[in-house]
Amino acid sequence: MAAVNLIGSYNYALVALSVLIAMLASYAALDLAGRVTAAGGWTRAVWLLGGASAMGTGIWSMHYIGMLAFVLPIPVAYHWPTVLLSLLAAILASVIALYVVSRKKMGASRAVAGSALMGAGIASMHYIGMAAMRLPAICQFNSFLVVLSVVFAILISLAALWITFHFRDQKMGIGRKKLAGAVVMGAAIPVMHYTGMAAASFTPSGMPADLSHAVSISTLGTAGITAVTFVVLGLALLTSWVDRRFAAQTLELQEEKLQRSEAYLAEAEFGASIRSRALRTAKRCCNGSIQRTAIGWSNMSRRRCAKEGTTSSNSESCYPTEQLDRSMG
Numbered sequence: 034m035a036a037v038n039l040i041g042s043y044n045y046a047l048v049a050l051s052v053l054i055a056m057l058a059s060y061a062a063l064d065l066a067g068r069v070t071a072a073g074g075w076t077r078a079v080w081l082l083g084g085a086s087a088m089g090t091g092i093w094s095m096h097y098i099g100m101l102a103f104v105l106p107i108p109v110a111y112h113w114p115t116v117l118l119s120l121l122a123a124i125l126a127s128v129i130a131l132y133v134v135s136r137k138k139m140g141a142s143r144a145v146a147g148s149a150l151m152g153a154g155i156a157s158m159h160y161i162g163m164a165a166m167r168l169p170a171i172c173q174f175n176s177f178l179v180v181l182s183v184v185f186a187i188l189i190s191l192a193a194l195w196i197t198f199h200f201r202d203q204k205m206g207i208g209r210k211k212l213a214g215a216v217v218m219g220a221a222i223p224v225m226h227y228t229g230m231a232a233a234s235f236t237p238s239g240m241p242a243d244l245s246h247a248v249s250i251s252t253l254g255t256a257g258i259t260a261v262t263f264v265v266l267g268l269a270l271l272t273s274w275v276d277r278r279f280a281a282q283t284l285e286l287q288e289e290k291l292q293r294s295e296a297y298l299a300e301a302e303f304g305a306s307i308r309s310r311a312l313r314t315a316k317r318c319c320n321g322s323i324q325r326t327a328i329g330w331s332n333m334s335r336r337r338c339a340k341e342g343t344t345s346s347n348s349e350s351c352y353p354t355e356q357l358d359r360s361m362g
Contacts, residue, residue, distance in 0.1 A: 039105055039170060039235040047102035047255070051095045051226070054262055056219025058091025059193070061266045062130065063211055064273050066197045069135040077135075084131050087269035089124030092222065094262035096123075096159055099226045100166075101255050105235060107168055110247035115165035119158045126154025130190070134198040147194055152187030155222075159186075159229045167247040170235040178232030185225040193218050 065084035072080045097116075133139060133147035159182070166172065196214040250258075 037236070039107065039237060041103050041105045041235070044102045044104055047098055048223075050259060051099040051102060052219060052223050054091060054098060054259070055095040055222040056215050057263070057266050058088055058095060059218035059222070060211070060215035061091060061269050062088045062127075062193070062218070063197055063200050063214055064270055066131055066134045068273050068276060069131050081128065081131055081135070083272075084269065085124050085127035087265050088131065089120065089127040090265050091262060092127065092155065093120045093123035093158060093162075094258060095222060096162055096226050097258060098255065099223065099230065100162060101250055103230055105168065105170075107170060107237070108242075108249070110167040110242065110244055110249045112165045112167055112247050114246055115161060119161040119165065122154050122158035122161055126151045126158065126190075129154060130194060130197070134194055139194070139198050144191060144194055148187050148191035151190035151194070152183065155190065155225065156183045156186045156229075159226060163229070163233060167242045167244055168235070169238050169240065169242045171238050173234050173236065175232045175234070178228060182225050182229040182232060185228055189218075189221045189225055192221060 061084075065080065065088060069077060069080045069084055096119075129147060129150045133143060133151075136143065139147075160179075163172065196218055200211050200214045248254075
């Protein structure tokens with residue numbers, strides 16, 4: 034008798050929550066990409082690792098909530114070391130994504146290579162997470178749907194890299210383009226996940242599940258994962274906003290200082306021009322006054338000499354201007 038596959042169903046509230054988390058993670062990616070691009074030195078490395086951790090947590094949470102949304106008629110537990118490994122895969126994929134989009138230029142070859150690595154990381158995260166399931170059943174995969182999910186992961190990664198690269202402007206606030214990019218990315222990312230879930234089928238097994246290092250996730254646990262994800266992404270966005278404000282204030286202070294320096298330089302140049310003009314005017318006035326005084330003295334001397342009957346052309350008393358010229362020389 035052929036084994037009958039277990040029929041699962043979806044909790045659509047959790048499905049909607051997973052899509053919402055994907056959109057929030059996408060918005061955080063757009064925002065954090067701007068900070069990584071604007072930073073330099075060790076600050077850049079801090080933003081890259083911190084941003085990738087927040088972004089990876091968001092993507093991982095979306096996939097994990099999506100897995101919890103799939104309800105089977107048997108108890109399911111999760112091997113927590115494998116779950117952590119899937120989280121590391123998500124963070125690694127996010128490191129690749131933020132590194133690629135933070136470059137000054139993103140050519141076709143870099144975009145393709147980055148999307149292939151990022152897509153492989155996301156696909157690895159998904160199937161490692163599936164491997165963490167502990168249940169009394171055998172999981173089998175449809176090869177075609179598995180390949181299709183990986184192709185979707187790469188194509189979605191390529192679209193995500195393109196959107197993030199073009200909307201990464203750190204000066205851009207909560208604008209329509211940024212929100213639209215986050216919605217598109219957030220809607221596309223779950224496509225890969227639910228395609229991968231559709232590739233899996235579960236057949237009951239007579240063997241009990243290995244529950245060593247495994248934990249069951251209750252409704253409270255799902256709420257806790259959701260809350261932690263929102264807190265992590267919220268803190269990342271808040272930190273990015275504060276850093277952007279500080280950067281804007283620093284830029285304003287630098288521009289104000291530059292304007293003051295330019296104004297002081299212009300004032301100094303204007304003052305120097307005024308002083309130079311005044312000096313030239315005073316010099317011309319002084320020279321003119323000396324010449325008028327010398328001419329006046331000469332005329333007075335000639336009239337006196339003519340009155341006294343002095344006729345000697347060599348008489349210095351009759352030509353005071355010559356004395357003045359010799360004294361000035």
